[in-house]
Amino acid sequence: MFSPQSVPKVDRRSRVGAVVPGEPLPWQDGHEFASLRLGKGMTWRHTVYGGVFSLERVREVLERAFGRAPEDLDGRPLGESALLALTVTAEGQPLLGSQELSGCAWAVGRTVTPGPADGAWLNGFDAATEECASELAALTDVQDEDDTPAEVLERGFRLGLQIGHAELVEFTESVAERFGVGSVLAPAGLRIASVPVPLRSRYDADGSGFLNSFFVADLGRVGRRVAEGDYGRALDTYLRGGEDPDPAARVDVRRAPDTVHERVAPGSVPAGRWPTDPRWALALSQQFAVSTAMAELMDGAGLLAVNGPPGTGKTTMLRDLLAAIVVERASRLAELPSPAAAFAGQAGWRTGNHWRSVRSWQPRLTGFEVVVASANNGAVENVSLELPQRDAVHMPADYFAAVADRVLRREGRPLQGWGTIAARLGNKKNRQEFVGSFWFSDRDSGEPGLMDILKEYRTGGGPLGWSEAVAAFRATRREVERLRGERDEAYGLPAELSRAERDHAEATRASSTARGRHAAIRRRVAAAEDGARSAERLLRRTQEERTAHAGTKPGLIDTVFTLGRVTRAWYRRDEQLADAVTQAQQRLDHAHQTLDAQGRAASSSDRNVAQLERRARELSDRVTTVRARLETARSRWGDAFLDGRHWADEESREKTAPWTDAEWNEARSRLFLDALRLHQAFLAAQADTMTKNLRAAMEILQGAAPSDAPVQAVRAAWQSLFFVVPLVSTTFASFDRVFSHLGREDLGWLFIDEAGQAAPQMAVGALWRARRAVIVGDPLQLEPVVTLPFTAQQALRRHFGVRPAWLPGRTSVQRLADQTNRYGTYLPEEDGQVWVGAPLRVHRRCDEPMFGISNRVAYDGLMVYGVTGRTGPFPDITPAPPSSPPASKWIDVVSTESRGHWIPAEGAELRRVLTGLRDACGIAPDQIFVISPFRDVAAQIERFRREPGFGGLRGGTIHTAQGKEADVVVFVLGGDPAKPGAKSWAAQKPNLVNVAASRARRRLYVIGNHREWSRQRHFDVLAAHLPRTDPIGPPSR
The missing domain is CATH 1.10.287 (Helix Hairpins)
Known part of the structure; x- marks a missing residue:
């Protein structure tokens, strides 16, 4: 409730404007939008944000009530939110029922009066929103329901009369008074975001106006189901992560190598493999994770946690697991007496005048749906946008490659695709773009979408015949099993x-x-x-x-x-x-x-x-x-x-690829590709049924399926999409909107990536919908960003009787999942040891000394150095630069002058470093990442990035670097000399130093006061590995 969403900033280019009293609103005559011509079939839709307030004021109220929290010097600025959001049509008519009231603002008012000591402190928000809805309806003189178009009623809304500035101000002031926040939050003004939409979407409220946490509604839904006992093993296991574990049930893989040896035996290795170069097999720990997931989850349900330190191949592991899942489904397909036998019953729904008929799948062919979810877009893109690219496979492959090309181009990746193996979903824009590039043909280029490809299949065209595809798959499977034997x-x-x-x-x-x-x-x-x-x-x-x-x-x-x-x-x-x-x-x-x-x-x-x-x-x-x-x-x-x-x-053991030699890997890769060809042959054989099922799936993605569509039909439509596209991705924030129709264990597999950055509550809805979960992350990299002060978290925890293990400021999805895992190991932590899930151990990203810094500061030597093939010069460019970049080092800058945590002398040294790397060493700015613990420094780095000579330079706080890497990292320490506590804050845990060091592939340059910073815990490890030295580049101009 105290974690609201920010409202969009005023930006003319984004068509977000602040309302000026006396000037027309975007739907009124005289506004520039009224004369702006839109394309055919397009119209305006507006979101009004009323009573904008600073989230810093929320923090101030909470700290007054619960005590001051430690200063967060790295987190992003809190931004602004609003008391209310309301969708308005192009004609200025409010969609009554689309309004959203700020739960945060209401809770702030309740924190002031009656206060947290009251037993009913946070009770009554639903009643307050209903009262506000009635007031809005009365204010806009709501028309009779008979005058509201059917398409509005179908969406659960009603139309009010055109609303003006006075009514919006009156309603906003009424909400502020009702919530009791007029003085403490000082909400002020109106802000309107306007977007052109197709006419069919003019009455949609697609989430652009959400003010409250993305997770509140879904958590409430799942909470009710859990209370009824309606939840599966994956969520049950996860919810036990906050309980005291049984150490006797754990298997420490570092101390029990025989367990690992048995699990990576040839008989346990999945038949399918991602088709990379067959000489490049999974390392021991990667194969252990894949084999364990398939052995313990494929025929059942549950959860597996995998600890993924930086550069240890999380995506590599996940794509091999995906290949194994696809091959398992193909094996069951090949057992069918005929393609038609794949389907069982039939259901559907009506949209307008259209009936969407959907055939249900035989149960043995379901449970293979794979969703990758994460707290941030970058993590899910690493999987879903990399897998379809041509360079992701070593062997010739074409699984609807032309469609994959279009999807990648639409995603801004001008690269060739080999197959529609994965798709990025998430927010509505992503979903609509996917539908447009995947399903529909391109009118300009004539490139066919899958709908027209299936149409061609129905007329006799298509790939290998069903019988031939089954025979080819079985023959390759026999070869794989012979080699296994x-x-x-x-x-x-x-x-x-x-x-x-x-x-x-x-x-x-x-x-x-x-x-x-x-x-x-x-x-x-x-x-x-x-x-x-x-x-x-x-x-x-x-x-x-x-x-x-x-x-x-x-x-x-x-x-x-x-x-x-x-x-x-x-x-x-x-x-x-x-x-x-x-x-x-x-x-x-x-x-x-x-x-x-x-x-x-x-x-x-x-x-x-x-x-x-x-x-x-x-x-x-x-x-x-x-x-x-x-x-x-x-x-x-x-x-x-x-x-x-x-x-x-x-070290030799961990780098070994057990039993998976090139000959077997090549056969296993061919089996995966033959499995995809079998899927294509099935599509050709059942083109009519699959067209209908997929058309229904596209309707779901576009948000056109009715909310009360039968679960059986919606589930079958989704299963049909996953049959063609085995993996889709979404952020947790969009999960319940993407899969709003689905319920308990309707999805086969959930892969959670970067789980160490996800607050524990984020994953609950996804885990409830999943039968099996593989949770991958690292609690020793960056932790979840939680804007709610820790003191307020504690107050809420005590008020609702929640165990301390669930405090979002102290734990993560990864930590909770790790505690439930049978296989894992212990790593040192501030208060002793922490149990982490099955660890990936071979690091293949960073040269020394970055690897040694990360391995020592965070992992107690867990990682094994696996970087190979970097024997040539750096950078590898022609003609050779005047000089090679210097070795990694700490550039000692001593200065007492500062502006906040930005030290100008460090900025001058940063300029010399960047200029020297560019001019003398041939290192392009886009090969460099500049990071700092402090956002004051990050703001100055942004100024560098805007300079013409440093185009392409990346930079920001360390949080912005998570999940990224660069050839060169410049770590600008900053830190106000008058505030030594800032350095202590940065040194609380090893996470900051670990992330900074492990982003750099080839060089790490630290700029800062060596004497002061090297006294800090974890930074002393940095100092021990890096020589203190003079400036790198030429003098600043």
Whole structure:
């Protein structure tokens, strides 16, 4: 509520004027617009801004109520807003219902009276706006509804009678009085913005008059749905970002390389790839992010956070992910029994006299819609305007290239396009320009838009036939999978060798043990043989002894004469000898049994030893074979072969492109292009249905679809557009207007870029509409720009019972998403450590020392230096300049004279630097970016930019440099010597130094007081990496 939009500045060229009492209004006779001829079919539409006030006054009220906030020396000037905005027709009739009242002005009034201590402090805005609407209707003598054209009623408006200066002033003063802000905000005057519009748009209120936050309405809508439990996993995960995380559930990828190794295995690499040079594969961390997104989100829902330090290839990663998504949809297309089987039911809506019929898609073919969103235009343009350009692909490609050419030209990019792979949407102007260049043919050049291309398809023209396109896609897919199989086999070789070596070692140990046991058994056999021989000798001896004893048996005479005594003695002895023979026989039997048993054991042992020795030999052969295969694989795939050798050297590991060698990359790139050809063939085969569906999508983009159009029909129309254009982009500010008809998880994928710059509330509506989200950014670059004083943020947080983690001045979309991420790492922060999402680590933008400064000041050595191919002179121009630019350095300027934070002596040195780089070194101004922490300095840089000799020079505060880069960056420190706190403000966090250093590809020149600034935290790192030196260029003229 306290974050209003600025009203346009008075600018004759932009047709924005301040109302002068007594002079005609733009719709009245006598105004210059009344006599200005517009083109055929065009008319005027006006937006009136009533009660313009300075946003600095809002800040003053809030600081009086909640306490003064730390000075923001870098943020943009707050500008002006207004109490109300109202759309007026060319005839001067207000569109009743289009008016918007400033929630900020109302809240300021409530902050004054009854004040924040009141429990109902911020209750009642809707009631106040309704009262104002009734007052406006009464003031303009609203006509009967029957007199209002149907096209006005369809838009939810009514027409009032022509309004004049007196009525506008009366209404504005009434609003100021009702809100209680006449004295505190001092709203004054009227401002009118006039635009020529087609007649069909004369009754539109397209958002040009919005005063309030772009996000309030959508946040309210989503908040109600969340309260009802009507939200998906992506938003649910994000909303948990403010909760205390479970550290045990996290996987630190720097400490768990095996997890990374498994995720980048050939079996996990997506089949499709963006068609860059096949020799240039993704780095390890990029491939990990892409493979993780596809593995964990493609068949489900959720959120993945990726930490993207500067120059680590965020766009490169996202476009490979886009290629993987497109190929997955093509794979499902190729499974269809016929193109017509792609569609299910039918729905539609009526616009005027036209019925828009839309065929619904089979569920398996949906969920592939990709939207890139960001807090600023620059970030989304980096993706959506770069991907269609010819130099974005390495291989010959033509995916409606002529249409892509027209879209790029309309976007001001006079470059050749290769395909309509992405589109920039966002505000209504962007959407209308896209429709004009994409859908409709160019009347002057005759270049066809997609509508006429589909018409040609319907008459038999067109690309490759459906069956041929399916066959070609399947053939390439088989080749990709064959190559995957080879690499998957190679991927398994180190583990296979480890298993073979382990098995061989175990077999060798078992064989050795068995041989030892066998020797013991052989000894027992020998002992048993000795025992048997001894038993045989004993048996023979006892038998012989008994036989001899038998020969001594007494005769009859001896028996008689001894009265039987001798005979009895003989029998006793014979019994003893018989027992001895029996015992000897038993001993011999036992010895034979023992010998037989030991013999059998020896035979079994013989066989076991032979078997184990044979297995050991076989495993030895297997080890030799696997080692040979492993060496062959290493030789074949070189650096793409990822095994333990790479893990020992972290830098080498991170720069490795795992398994994705040129041969496989080339096939994967062809598969992506074949997937697009299959999409084209589908369009040709279903040209009639797709024409109808896309015509409905164009109507949605133009804002002509009714607000109550069936969700099923609108969703199918959008899905049809995404079928042709896989990726579209928008800012968060425009998201709910672009996708106003869509609801929970109606979009397949959301890519959030530069998420570190987005306040946490900005992404809620987008995440609610998305099934899957990949959030990419860096909390250690610039943070969200929040104009609301931090003290007021705290007061609002306490009033509404919100956790501190959601304070927009202390967090971002990226920080919240990072906290939910399973994969990531820890980086140092002011209060300890911060967990960031899966990091991209290989930096390919800056030379040293800029890389070293950034890596040390912000990333604890996380990044790996990956810049290659810069061996030639800089600048690379012919003829060679008189001298090469000096090495990066700190130019020490000491001065006590200042104008605010601008130090004229630094300005004089800046002039010498720029002149010397241009004249002596051949560095053109458009290769240079001049930045500063302070907007006082930025204002002076703007004066340099306007000078004839420095045309093309870029510059501003560090915030203006985020997302940009230049060959040379000049960092003008400034800082009022009488206000040392300004330097402390700039040094609070590493973000400013990090962004400044990481914008410079080749050279960084710092201009400022070395002694004073080098004492500051983070700037001391800058001083340690840059030599302090004398001026670079010639003396100032």
